[in-house]
Amino acid sequence: MDLSYTDEELAFRDEVRAFLDEKLPKEMAAKVAGRGELTREEMEKWHAILNEKGWLAPNWPEEYGGCAWNAVQKHIFEEECAFANAPRIVPFGLSMLAPVLMKFGSQDQRDHYLPRILNGDDWWCQGYSEPGAGSDLASLKTRAVRDGDHYIVNGQKTWTTLGQHADWIFCLVRTDADVKQQEGISFLLIDMNTPGIEVRPIILLDGTHEVNEVWFTDVKVPVENLVGEENKGWTYAKYLLTHERTNIAGVGNSQAGLEAVKRMARAEIHNGRPLIENPQFAARMAQAEIDLMAMATTNLRIVSKAAVGQAPGVEASMLKVKGTVIRQEINDLARRAAGPYAMPFPSEAVEGDNDPIGPEYAGPVSAAYFNNRKLSIFGGSNEIQRGIIAKVTMGV
Amino acid sequence: MNFDLTEERQMLQDTLRRFLSDKYDTAARNAILDSETGLSEDIWNGLAELGVIGALFNEDDGGFGGAGFDIAVVFEELGRAGVVEPMLDTAILGGGLLAALGDDAQKEMVEEVIGGALHLAVAHGEPASRYDLNRVETTAKAAGDSIVLNGRKAVVVNAEAADHLIVSARESGAVGDVDGISLFVVPSDAAGLTMRGYALMAGGRAAEVTLDDVNVPASARLGEAGKALPAIETAVAAANVALAAETMGAMQSATELTKDYLMTRKQFGRPIGTFQALAHRMSDMLIELEQARSAVINAAGHLESDARIRDMQIASARNLMGRVGRLVAEESIQMHGGIAMTQEYELAHIAKRITMADHRFGDTDYHLERFIALSAA
Numbered sequence: 001m002d003l004s005y006t007d008e009e010l011a012f013r014d015e016v017r018a019f020l021d022e023k024l025p026k027e028m029a030a031k032v033a034g035r036g037e038l039t040r041e042e043m044e045k046w047h048a049i050l051n052e053k054g055w056l057a058p059n060w061p062e063e064y065g066g067c068a069w070n071a072v073q074k075h076i077f078e079e080e081c082a083f084a085n086a087p088r089i090v091p092f093g094l095s096m097l098a099p100v101l102m103k104f105g106s107q108d109q110r111d112h113y114l115p116r117i118l119n120g121d122d123w124w125c126q127g128y129s130e131p132g133a134g135s136d137l138a139s140l141k142t143r144a145v146r147d148g149d150h151y152i153v154n155g156q157k158t159w160t161t162l163g164q165h166a167d168w169i170f171c172l173v174r175t176d177a178d179v180k181q182q183e184g185i186s187f188l189l190i191d192m193n194t195p196g197i198e199v200r201p202i203i204l205l206d207g208t209h210e211v212n213e214v215w216f217t218d219v220k221v222p223v224e225n226l227v228g229e230e231n232k233g234w235t236y237a238k239y240l241l242t243h244e245r246t247n248i249a250g251v252g253n254s255q256a257g258l259e260a261v262k263r264m265a266r267a268e269i270h271n272g273r274p275l276i277e278n279p280q281f282a283a284r285m286a287q288a289e290i291d292l293m294a295m296a297t298t299n300l301r302i303v304s305k306a307a308v309g310q311a312p313g314v315e316a317s318m319l320k321v322k323g324t325v326i327r328q329e330i331n332d333l334a335r336r337a338a339g340p341y342a343m344p345f346p347s348e349a350v351e352g353d354n355d356p357i358g359p360e361y362a363g364p365v366s367a368a369y370f371n372n373r374k375l376s377i378f379g380g381s382n383e384i385q386r387g388i389i390a391k392v393t394m395g396v
Numbered sequence: 397m398n399f400d401l402t403e404e405r406q407m408l409q410d411t412l413r414r415f416l417s418d419k420y421d422t423a424a425r426n427a428i429l430d431s432e433t434g435l436s437e438d439i440w441n442g443l444a445e446l447g448v449i450g451a452l453f454n455e456d457d458g459g460f461g462g463a464g465f466d467i468a469v470v471f472e473e474l475g476r477a478g479v480v481e482p483m484l485d486t487a488i489l490g491g492g493l494l495a496a497l498g499d500d501a502q503k504e505m506v507e508e509v510i511g512g513a514l515h516l517a518v519a520h521g522e523p524a525s526r527y528d529l530n531r532v533e534t535t536a537k538a539a540g541d542s543i544v545l546n547g548r549k550a551v552v553v554n555a556e557a558a559d560h561l562i563v564s565a566r567e568s569g570a571v572g573d574v575d576g577i578s579l580f581v582v583p584s585d586a587a588g589l590t591m592r593g594y595a596l597m598a599g600g601r602a603a604e605v606t607l608d609d610v611n612v613p614a615s616a617r618l619g620e621a622g623k624a625l626p627a628i629e630t631a632v633a634a635a636n637v638a639l640a641a642e643t644m645g646a647m648q649s650a651t652e653l654t655k656d657y658l659m660t661r662k663q664f665g666r667p668i669g670t671f672q673a674l675a676h677r678m679s680d681m682l683i684e685l686e687q688a689r690s691a692v693i694n695a696a697g698h699l700e701s702d703a704r705i706r707d708m709q710i711a712s713a714r715n716l717m718g719r720v721g722r723l724v725a726e727e728s729i730q731m732h733g734g735i736a737m738t739q740e741y742e743l744a745h746i747a748k749r750i751t752m753a754d755h756r757f758g759d760t761d762y763h764l765e766r767f768i769a770l771s772a773a
Contacts, residue, residue, distance in 0.1 A: 136663035139664075159734050205738065205739050207739065270528065270762075271528060280764055336754075339527065339755065340526065340551045343597055345594065366752065370597075373730070378734070383673055387673075
């Protein structure tokens with residue numbers, strides 16, 4: 001048992017810090033800290049900076065351009081990026097589709113798509129959820145019917161994150177409706193420029209446009225865009241979901257968030273004293289920090305196990321639940337700390353070149369609080385995660 | 397002991413509920429949210445015609461209600477429908493202060509408020525005051541026959557739509573002193589008064605108000621010089637009853653929407669409400685909703701009590717509403733899933749109303765602290 005990083009790990013951390021200090025554009029970090037909406041160009045720029053360094057795809061095997069990092073190094077990298085307010089890596093091509101193609105795709109598909117993902121030539125989005133298929137994903141209804149050299153796709157996907165920017169979508173479609181749900185699903189790659197595709201924005205409760213509906217009407221998809229075998233898509237989808245769970249605990253985000261709350265609580269004055277000295281607020285903040293300290297170690301324990309080759313199983317679900325609960329609590333603390341200045345609508349507070357309405361830190365807090373309610377809903381809701389934990393540990 | 401509404405209040409509730417269910421659906425409200433003024437004059441006039449504003453004032457002031465339970469009945473309905481029109485600001489705070497402190501000329505404005513013709517905003521909070529009512533840095537200095545106001549006011553709800561602002565300013569004493577605060581009725585187009593307006597997260601609009609050598613006659617003073625704080629506290633007490641009732645009404649909507657959704661939405665071949673993990677949480681929300689209703693009754697029933705008892709009941713209600721409101725807003729969104737995260741779904745707005753109420757006149761922690769202090773006194 002040794003709770004400290006090794007000398008090699010510390011040296012690696014310093015290397016990451018130096019890189020972020022030098023290469024992460026300051027205005028980009030400020031925008032991330034203030035929860036401004038990043039443009040497609042900004043996200044692509046950050047990808048390109050990482051790609052130039054060779055750090056865009058830490059999880060990829062080296063032969064495809066990945067880093068030879070162990071799990072602890074990956075964790076350090078993610079943590080430092082969160083602390084520095086780096087934009088998050090858009091995961092759809094890099095972390096979701098790529099592992100599926102490496103394992104199940106054809107050689108042609110790998111040769112064509114993987115370099116394009118790395119170089120930012122294609123922006124991918126994910127076509128999984130449907131209006132009637134959320135937690136129960138296998139009940140999806142979007143149909144793909146074989147017609148000569150093509151599939152004809154009809155149906156609707158929803159919650160398609162950043163689909164407004166996408167060149168391509170990877171989709172789960174039903175190719176056989178007469179068998180058990182899970183056995184009639186295929187995994188298709190669809191060019192978003194194909195006639196018959198319509199993207200409709202969904203505006204979230206904080207006024208942001210992150211997600212979309214994607215509608216398919218008689219969309220012709222070449223059969224070579226099928227990944228793996230027809231009707232085996234559910235296997236690939238489950239494989240993808242295990243990769244969706246990287247950085248699931250969000251420890252770095254929580255630590256950065258808690259530091260921000262402390263800065264706010266030092267600046268806010270209540271009854272002539274800084275809010276950080278207020279017993280009620282200080283107690284809430286301490287509870288969150290205590291939970292976070294324990295979770296950081298839980299996370300490292302699980303990560304270290306993976307480092308020596310043991311795959312995390314049920315622990316990933318545990319990290320998802322606890323990690324999101326803690327992040328959401330920190331969002332709640334930030335909202336409270338801002339006081340009446342949490343009330344302005346975020347776009348009024350953070351957009352454009354206007355001066356902030358109240359203190360600068362107050363602008364994004366209520367939007368962050370509402371927006372991050374999604375953390376416990378997406379990527380397998382916390383209810384689904386608890387179900388997995390119960391199933392694995394108790395067999396129920 | 398009798399927990400039934402009087403016949404008059406029952407009628408008021410029924411009429412108001414009918415009016416809002418006819419006129420104030422999600423689409424109508426979204427149009428109001430997107431509008432420049434952030435409020436609908438049609439709705440406002442409709443509410444005035446129904447007597448809703450009059451119900452918030454007593455007979456001496458030209459109304460036909462004005463008690464804690466009148467306020468509770470009206471605001472529960474406004475909360476159920478997620479109404480964003482600034483009834484709290486024009487009627488409870490602005491109208492309330494005019495009625496309590498006004499001379500004959502100033503009291504005539506109350507009639508105009510009741511008729512729906514006059515909008516008001518109370519400019520009391522300041523950039524550094526948070527929720528502390530006694531922290532006033534804005535100054536009022538006599539200059540000949542007039543008074544000169546200087547300072548900044550923060551998050552003044554309804555300022556842009558208001559015909560008059562009721563501005564607090566210090567005539568004597570140090571920042572934080574209880575004595576020395578006065579109120580002035582200032583026309584919103586007064587020279588030297590500027591506003592930076594913005595939309596609010598939960599609907600409606602507010603402004604940062606700057607007073608730069610604003611000249612008003614001495615007759616603009618509302619009540620006695622330097623003695624306004626108790627009246628401000630009384631008006632805020634009424635506003636807290638209104639906010640608690642509004643939150644409770646919004647929680648009713650949230651629980652109803654969630655209950656309906658749990659029994660209609662099917663996943664894994666059955667309504668998701670039949671999963672015990674969700675059913676029990678729905679039950680917990682319903683238990684807490686009853687607690688919330690009782691807390692509102694306690695607070696409304698003590699609005700006319702002496703200040704310590706009144707404020708203890710109010711602190712208790714607002715603290716409970718903050719805790720229970722958070723539970724209901726978060727659990728309702730969680731059990732709906734993604735759909736509740738979308739702007740066009742009713743619950744998203746309702747959840748924002750519940751949550752953002754915690755940022756007016758003290759949050760959950762503030763009221764806990766107040767309760768501790770008052771109950772130990």
